[in-house]
Amino acid sequence: MRLAPPSPTARRAWACAVALVAALAPPPRPAAAYEFTVEARSIGQGYQLRWFRFSEEALLNRRRFTQTLRLHIWDILRPGFDPAYPEKPRVAPADLYFVSAMRFQHDFGGWTQGSALSTPALGDLTALDAIPELARESMEIDLPYAYLGGRRIWGFLDFELGRQLVVDSLDWYSFDGLTLHARTPWRFTVEAHGGLRVRDSSFVGSPTHEPDGTSSLRCFFFDPAVNVWRSYETEARCGQLEQRDQLMPTFGAAIESEGLRRVQARLAYRRAQSPTAGGVYPDAAPGWGVNEEKLTLSARGNFWSGGIVPWGAARWNLLLAAIDEAHAGVRLAWSQQAVTPEIAYSLPSFDGDSIFNVFSIEPYYDYRVSYDLWPRRGRFRAHARAFLREFFAETDAVDDPTTPEVETTVLAPGESVDESVWAGGAAAGASLAWPGARARLDLFYEDGHGGLRAGGDASGWYRIARDLEVEARVTLIQFDEDSLANLHGVTFGAQGGGRWVLAEGIALHLLAEENINRFYTSQLRVIAVLDLAFHPEL
Amino acid sequence: MRRLLCMMIPLSVAAALALYTRSAPAELGPCKTTPSAVIFPRQSIPLSFSHKDHLAQKLSCDFCHEDAPDSTSSSDNNIPAEETCTTCHEIDRGRPDKQVAAGQPDAKCDSCHPGWDGAGQPPRVVVPPPNLKFNHKAHVERKIRCQECHGDLAAAGVDLATREQLPHMPLCLGCHDGKQAQSRCTTCHQGVEGGMVKLDYAEGKLAPSGVLRGDAHDLRFRTDHAKLGADEKYCANCHKKDFCTDCHDGVEKPLDFHGNDYVTLHPIDARRNTPDCSSCHRQQTFCTGCHSRSGVTEDRKTGDFERTPLAETDDFRANKLHPRGWFEKPPGTSGPIARKATHHSFQAQRNIRTCTSCHREELCMSCHQDDQLDGAVETRPIDPHPIGWMGSARCEALRSKNQRMCYKCHVGGASCDTRPM
Numbered sequence: 001m002r003l004a005p006p007s008p009t010a011r012r013a014w015a016c017a018v019a020l021v022a023a024l025a026p027p028p029r030p031a032a033a034y035e036f037t038v039e040a041r042s043i044g045q046g047y048q049l050r051w052f053r054f055s056e057e058a059l060l061n062r063r064r065f066t067q068t069l070r071l072h073i074w075d076i077l078r079p080g081f082d083p084a085y086p087e088k089p090r091v092a093p094a095d096l097y098f099v100s101a102m103r104f105q106h107d108f109g110g111w112t113q114g115s116a117l118s119t120p121a122l123g124d125l126t127a128l129d130a131i132p133e134l135a136r137e138s139m140e141i142d143l144p145y146a147y148l149g150g151r152r153i154w155g156f157l158d159f160e161l162g163r164q165l166v167v168d169s170l171d172w173y174s175f176d177g178l179t180l181h182a183r184t185p186w187r188f189t190v191e192a193h194g195g196l197r198v199r200d201s202s203f204v205g206s207p208t209h210e211p212d213g214t215s216s217l218r219c220f221f222f223d224p225a226v227n228v229w230r231s232y233e234t235e236a237r238c239g240q241l242e243q244r245d246q247l248m249p250t251f252g253a254a255i256e257s258e259g260l261r262r263v264q265a266r267l268a269y270r271r272a273q274s275p276t277a278g279g280v281y282p283d284a285a286p287g288w289g290v291n292e293e294k295l296t297l298s299a300r301g302n303f304w305s306g307g308i309v310p311w312g313a314a315r316w317n318l319l320l321a322a323i324d325e326a327h328a329g330v331r332l333a334w335s336q337q338a339v340t341p342e343i344a345y346s347l348p349s350f351d352g353d354s355i356f357n358v359f360s361i362e363p364y365y366d367y368r369v370s371y372d373l374w375p376r377r378g379r380f381r382a383h384a385r386a387f388l389r390e391f392f393a394e395t396d397a398v399d400d401p402t403t404p405e406v407e408t409t410v411l412a413p414g415e416s417v418d419e420s421v422w423a424g425g426a427a428a429g430a431s432l433a434w435p436g437a438r439a440r441l442d443l444f445y446e447d448g449h450g451g452l453r454a455g456g457d458a459s460g461w462y463r464i465a466r467d468l469e470v471e472a473r474v475t476l477i478q479f480d481e482d483s484l485a486n487l488h489g490v491t492f493g494a495q496g497g498g499r500w501v502l503a504e505g506i507a508l509h510l511l512a513e514e515n516i517n518r519f520y521t522s523q524l525r526v527i528a529v530l531d532l533a534f535h536p537e538l
Numbered sequence: 539m540r541r542l543l544c545m546m547i548p549l550s551v552a553a554a555l556a557l558y559t560r561s562a563p564a565e566l567g568p569c570k571t572t573p574s575a576v577i578f579p580r581q582s583i584p585l586s587f588s589h590k591d592h593l594a595q596k597l598s599c600d601f602c603h604e605d606a607p608d609s610t611s612s613s614d615n616n617i618p619a620e621e622t623c624t625t626c627h628e629i630d631r632g633r634p635d636k637q638v639a640a641g642q643p644d645a646k647c648d649s650c651h652p653g654w655d656g657a658g659q660p661p662r663v664v665v666p667p668p669n670l671k672f673n674h675k676a677h678v679e680r681k682i683r684c685q686e687c688h689g690d691l692a693a694a695g696v697d698l699a700t701r702e703q704l705p706h707m708p709l710c711l712g713c714h715d716g717k718q719a720q721s722r723c724t725t726c727h728q729g730v731e732g733g734m735v736k737l738d739y740a741e742g743k744l745a746p747s748g749v750l751r752g753d754a755h756d757l758r759f760r761t762d763h764a765k766l767g768a769d770e771k772y773c774a775n776c777h778k779k780d781f782c783t784d785c786h787d788g789v790e791k792p793l794d795f796h797g798n799d800y801v802t803l804h805p806i807d808a809r810r811n812t813p814d815c816s817s818c819h820r821q822q823t824f825c826t827g828c829h830s831r832s833g834v835t836e837d838r839k840t841g842d843f844e845r846t847p848l849a850e851t852d853d854f855r856a857n858k859l860h861p862r863g864w865f866e867k868p869p870g871t872s873g874p875i876a877r878k879a880t881h882h883s884f885q886a887q888r889n890i891r892t893c894t895s896c897h898r899e900e901l902c903m904s905c906h907q908d909d910q911l912d913g914a915v916e917t918r919p920i921d922p923h924p925i926g927w928m929g930s931a932r933c934e935a936l937r938s939k940n941q942r943m944c945y946k947c948h949v950g951g952a953s954c955d956t957r958p959m
Contacts, residue, residue, distance in 0.1 A: 035731045049801060052833035060832070070780055074732040097732060099779055111831060133827025144783050167782050169764045172817075200823065207823035208787050215822045215898040243942070259716040264751075264769060281945050289940035300765070302751055305708050309752025311765045321935035329765065331752045338754070346811070348890045352940035354822075355899050355906075355947060361924040362887045366812070372756040383757045389810055391888035394924055412876035417884055423810040431757055440757075449888065450809030457797055475798040481805050483885075484859055493798025515799035523799070535731065 036073040040532040042066075047525035049111065061109035064137070073098045094153045100146035100162075102204075105137065112138035132216040133207070142206040145174070156183040163198060165209075168268070169298055170315045170325045174198035174209040175250050189258050197248035197272045197291070211272070211291055213354025214244060242277040243353055248291055249273060265299040271318075274353075291352040293318035307333050317349050320357060324349040329368075340370040362392040382430040389423045391449055423448035436463035451482040457493075467501035491517035497527075505533040573701040576744045578668050581701060584661035586652045589699055593692035599684045606684075612672035617665060623650070631656070668704070669739050670726050682713075708749055723775045735776045744776075761795070761813060786818050809892055816891070825895035834859065835896040883922070899946065907947045929954055 043066040051058040076096040107113070116130035128134055147162030158181040165174045177195015184190065200207040200216060207216065252270030257263060271293040276285050298313035312328035329342030347363035350356045368387040411417065425446030432439050443456035455477030463469045473495040481487035497511030509529040514522060592602070600607050602623075606616040623629065627643045627650075630636050634647040634656025644650075651660040677687070687705040689696075696703065710726060713719045727744075728736040737744045748754025751772065753763075773781075785795065797803070808815060819825060829835040863878030877883060886893050906922045927933050933954040937944055944952035 037731060049832055072732065072778065095733070101780055101783065116831070127831055131827055131830045133823055134831060136823070137827075144787060145779055165779060165783060167770055167786065172782075172786060206787070208820060210820060210823055212816065212820040212822050213894070215826055259721070261711065261715065266769075276942060281942055282949055282951075284951055285945050286941050289942045291940070293939065300751070300769070306747070306749035306752055306754075309748075311752075313765075319935060319939050321931040327764065331748070333748060333752070333754075338748070338756075346814075348894075350894070352936075353942050355902060355943055356890055356894055357936060357943060359886055359893070359902065359922055360890045364811075364889065370758060370762075372754065372758065374754070374756060381757050385758065387812070389812060391810075393884040393887040412878050415877070415879045417879045421888060423812070429757055446806075448810075451806045453803065453806050459794070473794065473798065477797070477799070477803060479803055479806060481809070483809070483861060484805065485861075487802075487805060491799045491802055495794075495798055513798055515802070517799065517802060519802065 034073055034075045034078065036071065036536070038534040039068075039070040041068045042530040043068075044528045045525070046109075046527075048523065050519065060111045060114065062107055062111045063109035064105065064107045066103065066105040068101060068103045070101045071098070072100070095151040096148070097150075098146075098148050101144045102141070102146075103144060104141050106139050107134075107137045135216075136207050140206070141204055143204040144206065157181070164193075168266075168296065169313045169327075170296055171294070173211075173292075176202070177250070183258060187257060187259050189256050191254040191256065191268075192252070193270075194251040195249075197250040199244065199248055201245040210244065211248075211351035213350025213356050216244060242280050243274070246274040246277055250292075262303060263299065263301050266297070268296045270294055289352055290319060293352075309333070317347075319352050320347070320349055322347060324363075336373060336375045338370075338372045340368075340372070342366075342368045342370070344368070361394060364389055364391045366390075379433045380430065381433075382428070384426070384428040386426040387424060389449070390420050391423070392420050393417060421449045423450050425453075437461065449482070451487075452478065452480040454478050468498065470496070470498040472496045489518040491515060505535065507531040573704060573706070574744070574747065576739050576741045577670060578701045578704050579666040579741045581666070582662070582664040583698060583700065584651070585663060585698060586648075586650055588697040589691040590695050590697060606674050607678045609674040610676075612670050613667040614674075615665075615667075616674070617663065669728060669736075669741070669744075671724075671728060672726065706749070711750070732778065734774075734778070737776055764817075808895060809889065811889055811891055815895070821891060821894040822898070826898060829896045903947060908949060 043064070045062065045064040045066075047062050048059040049062060051060045074097045075092065076098065077092040077094060110127075112127055112134045114127055116125045116127040128138055143163055145163050145165045147160045147164050149158070149160045151158045153159070160179045161177075163174065163176050164179060166172065175193070175195045175197050177193060179191065179193040181189055181191045196202070197211070198205045198209040200210040202209075210216075250270065250272035252268065254266060254268035256266040256268075272291045273288055274291055275288050295316040295318065296313065297315075298311070300309065300311040302309050308330065310328075310330040312326075314323050314326040316322075317324040323345070324347040325345070327342065327344040329340055331338055331340045344366040345363055346366070348356070348360040350360070366387060366389045368385065370385040371383060373382045423446065425444060425448075427442065427444035427446075429440065429442035431441075438461045439459070441456065441458045445454040446452070447454075455475065457473055457475035457477075459471065459473035461469065461471040473493075475493040475495075476490070477493075478490050479488060493513060493515040495511065495513040497509065499507055499509045501507045507530075509527075509531070511527045511529075513525040513527075515525075516522065602618040603616050604618075604622065605614065609616055620629065628636070628638060628645045629647075630645065631647075633645075634654075636645040638645050647656050647660065648654055654660045685691075687709065688699070688703050691699065691703065711721070714721045714725060719725075722733075723735045724733055730736045735744070745755040746753045748756075751769075753759075807813065815821070815825075826835065860882065861880045863880035864882045882893070902922070905920050923933075937952055937954055941952065
């Protein structure tokens with residue numbers, strides 16, 4: 001059978017249809033070749049903690065389950081391998097990647113699910129009613145980080161967009177937003193970021209990232225009718241602190257050296273602020289308040305091929321108009337050993353909403369010296385370290401007669417207070433490694449402010465087979481806390497476990513820990529971890 | 539005396555370690571380390587050979603290493619084979635003891651293979667390829683001479699070349715500075731997904747020696763790396779983001795980070811904040827929750843917290859963790875306030891973090907607020923501000939940045955010019 005030729009009208013109709021489809025169809029694109037990894041970790045833990053409420057003997061169960069899931073994708077724009085041009089380099093217009101982690105956790109035990117007991121006024125309360133901070137451990141889904149990143153866009157620009165966890169030498173925080181890094185032709189980069197600070201109330205946020213200083217529990221409120229703060233003593237539960245539910249915009253900028261062989265330096269500024277929650281504060285309170293504002297300068301050098309490595313960092317807290325964190329040191333290395341003297345300074349600082357910023361009066365100083373040894377980069381390594389930490393107190397407070405409305409305290413007759421107190425100690429350890437085995441011994445002695453802690457632990461690891469490893473550790477420590485009459489004794493702990501690789505990408509870890517001291521004859525803790533990893537290449 | 543003796547134990551160990559190193563052979567350079575066994579796996583070269591003597595014959599490097607100038611991969615074997623040696627050495631496998639005329643190159647087997655009498659196979663030379671990317675050809679094309687990377691073997695009097703004659707990273711970075719040549723780690727190091735440096739090899743785990751940035755991953759590094767923390771991008775060359783969160787978000791910490799029985803022992807560390815608890819934990823979310831639940835803290839909701847526990851009552855002392863004299867007087871009583879040495883204010887000044895790990899703001903406000911909770915104003919509020927607070931830059935900074943904090947105690951607003959009311 002022979003088909004009749006299509007009519008001119010039909011041909012035109014087909015031509016239009018093909019043209020339309022061609023116009024609407026997406027343009028041809030090269031096949032993309034990205035790499036990704038998916039990792040899941042399931043952690044189960046069972047142990048008990050002492051409950052001091054009614055009896056020294058009471059214990060609360062913890063039955064924790066934590067599940068994490070991580071997805072990382074790289075080379076999102078890289079063209080696929082073309083067999084017709086095997087030598088052709090696969091160059092992407094920009095290096096695009098995505099990294100993310102999600103976590104779920106729950107405690108099935110009485111620690112979070114039980115009763116907290118009781119006040120005569122309030123009656124019985126569940127643990128979660130009484131202690132909102134436990135909500136995280138009872139049931140939490142959080143997103144520690146999830147962002148899309150790009151590198152070398154137009155040859156000089158990097159970016160990250162999404163939830164980012166930022167870690168530097170004096171700080172760590174998280175925010176949802178955009179970070180831009182731009183390289184300049186002059187050996188430095190500039191950086192800017194902006195977004196919303198991640199806090200407890202953020203979408204899949206975590207209290208871990210809440211600026212420290214305020215609690216999620218609020219048992220008081222301002223009553224404008226009588227112009228005083230009132231407590232919730234007769235309410236069934238305390239109120240949540242509405243101020244912590246406010247969005248916290250944050251922004252910052254930094255300038256950093258790049259490509260200098262002997263010196264690296266970074267100057268960074270950041271600020272976070274939040275609007276004042278309605279109905280919480282007196283009406284005269286301002287509409288906004290700064291939660292954090294910090295300027296950090298850090299620098300590090302490297303001279304004589306790693307023989308002299310000095311570093312220093314300091315953070316100016318604009319909220320306190322003071323340096324609140326600083327450290328400096330130098331690592332002096334020669335041949336197979338190094339000595340590192342260091343000094344650190346810390347003035348505790350908190351969220352700008354916290355009154356603890358007023359109570360934080362004195363800083364402390366920490367002086368350390370460390371010694372490291374690695375003969376011929378061989379199987380033996382060792383270290384030793386000593387530290388002194390000095391704490392201060394203001395001892396000469398006087399009552400101010402000009403303001404009798406406010407009372408200041410004075411030192412009682414016959415009492416004396418040291419203006420500074422010290423804690424100090426020393427530690428040493430050594431590790432010996434063989435193919436498939438490792439042993440380590442650490443000894444330490446610390447005393448002074450805080451109390452005595454002396455002892456050591458010995459640990460070992462051994463690979464029985466390619467897919468089976470075992471490890472163990474024993475610890476013996478004498479302790480004597482210097483302000484708690486009852487907290488002293490000797491504790492002995494033993495830990496043992498193993499790791500079994502069931503198949504490629506599947507590993508099971510089991511660990512048991514038993515502790516014995518005068519508070520309990522047995523404190524067993526069992527942990528099981530199942531790791532699943534999928535690392536294909538497409 | 540007993541404590542002094544205990545303290546001497548770790549110091550004695552340290553002294554012993556220092557003495558031990560005196561017997562270890564010193565190496566050239568301030569921080570010159572032996573080659574990494576991971577980057578350059580250990581070799582076995584059972585040969586008798588002198589580069590010095592061969593170079594004295596005015597031989598160029600590529601006379602023997604003839605494939606090296608065209609080598610494009612570090613896995614290429616650029617060690618001369620027997621055929622190369624026979625160019626000069628009249629080797630005859632059938633005559634292991636072959637004698638040659640005086641002045642001629644040796645031809646006996648054991649002149650190069652010491653101890654081998656020609657029976658069976660000579661001991662094999664084992665030179666595993668380095669775990670690096672390297673392109674000899676690209677470097678030769680840039681007119682880089684062999685001596686610039688491998689050293690002047692003649693001047694150094696080197697006989698058998700070993701891993702010591704392979705270039706170390708500081709030398710590479712002399713050119714690979716991001717300007718003259720690429721400086722990305724994976725330019726030379728083998729990479730894994732995400733463009734990060736491959737760390738796991740059959741020979742072990744790759745870790746910095748410290749030569750590059752003083753970042754030697756020694757025994758203390760896992761708990762003492764803050765000095766490098768400012769350079770997150772540098773760390774990201776080898777570690778993914780989860781490497782940080784695994785430790786620092788306080789949920790999935792390594793099982794051995796806190797020693798055994800740390801729940802019992804942690805108060806001592808917390809008092810002096812060593813290690814720094816805030817590296818992983820927030821006091822007002824992590825610490826207070828646990829302390830409230832366990833009953834360490836008696837607060838308004840989880841216990842029998844009333845105004846009276848602040849007083850010096852027997853019940854308070856019996857059930858609580860603070861010593862006598864912690865509070866100067868029960869609220870509501872009158873008379874001058876005099877602090878004992880055990881007063882809480884001194885502890886708070888030494889390390890306020892110790893207080894904030896158990897107590898929330900409202901506990902402090904109970905006594906330090908202008909108008910105490912529920913308007914209980916039978917006593918004067920107790921001033922917690924430090925000496926010189928009024929008119930200080932700190933007062934002004936706090937007040938100007940966030941007055942919400944001030945309003946918690948000063949319901950009428952705060953000033954740095956006059957004592958707050």
